[in-house]
Amino acid sequence: MLWTDTKRIIRSGWKNFKRSGATSLASVLVMTITISVITTLIFLQAVLTSSLSGLQKKIDVTVYFTTDASETQILSLKSNLEKLGEVASVAYTPEDQVLQDFRDRHKDDSLIIQALDEVGTNPFGAVMNIKAKDPTQYESIVGVLDNDSSLAKDGTHIIDKIDYTQNKFVIDRLNAITKGAHALGFAVTLILVLISIIITFNTIRLTIFMSREEIGVMRLVGAENKHITGPYMIAGIIYGIIASVATMVIFVPITLWLGKNFSDFLGINAFNYFTGSFFQIFSIALLSGVLIGIISSYLAIRKYLKK
């Protein structure tokens, strides 16, 4: 009997949906807008994350070694650093390369080149560039560098300078911005999604309000609540499925256009992101649509089922 009931409820829900024409269309349209808002917010979060991680990638700490620091010591330090969980990458530039880079950079400035030639020896020490996995971890990495006893040669420290202190303000500020942006993004997402859900709920409520006499008749012929609510909830599911598919169809040309024209501005190629994450985006859209449809229908019909 359970299967027979389920079959009848699904069939009846589908017929209700088909026969309600304009009302069903209105519900699907409103739900498409809701799911589009949700999908747009997924994109905005991706753009925000990409922009912030782009900014974070630009942060690093540069360690300048003294000219008498031996390569063995530096390479040992590099290998120690690479073992640290917080460190994403370590790039070592030997002193000769630093000199060469300096010369290349100032090749058009004869005065500097001439001054460098007059010094005779290489005035630059080796340089090591450290990137952390998370910008908040620079402080602890710098702490390791400051306290590592292997860095001393005959009681003299081989590190000349670490530019963390100069950059600390920028790094801290960026950390604050990242946290703030994520929190704000989440809050805005939540508010917009809530507004969309309320609008959809009201549309579905209106649809069911129009059927209130029909619901009364069903009760009078002795229909159980499941026979009354079931078809409306099925119609809600159908709104969700159609609206999520429609949203995906709408987003193909939009993301294609954004990908062609605004990849640099957004920091991601919207179309590549859309196709790459299609399964996840579609799942979220479908799940949101179906849940909003079911819950809205159930809440809207509940008040007509009271004795």
Added chain:
Amino acid sequence: MIYFNNVSKVYPKDSPSLENVTLTVFAGEFVSIVGHSGAGKTTLVKLILAEEKPTDGSVFFESVDIHKLNSKEITKLRRKIGVVFQDFRLLPNKTAYENIAFAMEAAGKIDEEILSDVPHVLELVDLGNKSNHFPHQLSGGERQRLAIARAIINQPEIIIADEPTGNLDPVSTHEVVEILKRINELGTTVILTTHNRGVIDAIGKRVVTLEKGKVVRDDKNGKYII
């Protein structure tokens, strides 16, 4: 079968709709309840269907106090009662066939029964060729015949017809009355509310007259006297 025990119904900020009504309807009877608009006929019907609760007194269906039932039990009770309304109350999004099938589905009937019984009952009310029509595609008389078909499909113990001819022309009225009489002859109890003198006189059975919420006459082979 139906017993009103000193029943009163007062709507808020209103004069009593029913006042101390005591009334018994026996199994197999055809009872017409007559009275002017506002006499309390529809309230009486609503109390039997548990759509309203009495302010005072009790309404029994067989030995069960209707208003002490929970909502599941009320659902089951309603399956024993077939109802026909003046405004038909058909499901507008369902065809004639589906309107009747829905009542059978609600009663838990299997598909095979639905497939065999619905066409049969549609033939019975002369709507065999209109099974795929939606209510708005039917005339008033046809709609009411469809409502009757829906009311009798589950072979209820009682049929309640609340002003069933109120919106019908004389020919359709005659048809509906004839169908109700036939249903009663087959053993089903019928309670009919109306203020149509012609209908009452054509039936010639028990007539209960309501006036301002009170039973003022109860005649076994009554005529319309107000």
